[in-house]
Amino acid sequence: MRFNLSLIAMLAALSRCPAGLAAGVHSGNTPVYAYKVIHTYPHDPTAFTQGLIYLNGFLYESTGLYGRSSLRMVELTTGRVIRRDAVPSQYFAEGLTNWKSNLVQLTWKAGEAFEYDLFSFQREKDFRYTGEGWGLTGDGRELIMSDGSADLRMLDPNGFREISRVHVTDAGAPVAELNELEWVRGEVYANIWQTDRIARISPKTGKVLSWIDCTGLLPESDRTGHEDVLNGIAYDSEHDRLFVTGKLWPKLFEIKVVK
16 A cells, blocks of 8 residues: 555656756755754655645645545544545645635646535535646635746635736745645745745745755654655644644654744
């Protein structure tokens, strides 16, 4: 099972890479911060994590891969999947966020997003968008979506109409392959696909304010060789806790940024 999942993940990653588009991780004079692990929690090693949020004491997770995509409610301390609803097999699920009392989930290439009731997981609305769906978050007024490029799209949460875009740069150079997103204290945190770095982005200017270097977060002792990249950021605004994990990782970490 682990080998098959890893193979599927590898093939999905290869097919996803935009031709000629590099990850574009720069540093220059932009601060690069380290991290300190505060707590370590179990995480389902078969979960190909695409979207992650913390809400009302639980984690909500969107997992990907065709035929294996799901929407989940997860107990933080144990990693136990309390609820898991499968996404139809023709969809590769992607980013996830909450909007009021609902959840909104992207799909990769289908150009469709799904809105669910937070408590029943009943699918209530479908939305359409152009291009690919990667990461999703929101600032309380608009949804913010990544599509694998260096742009963040600001969307109307009631109909997914694009309101504006912000081009993300570091030292004047575009930062492409913006992936899973999280709104943290007025900033957008973004995984950069195929890297161990998280960008802290100004949603107004698109400028990378600093980097969080998560190199070595998953210890070698917890690696089997089948894990995929760092992906998954969740923020507990009430207690100021930051959680991160990766695709097919057996652990989820609460970290503190060390400046």
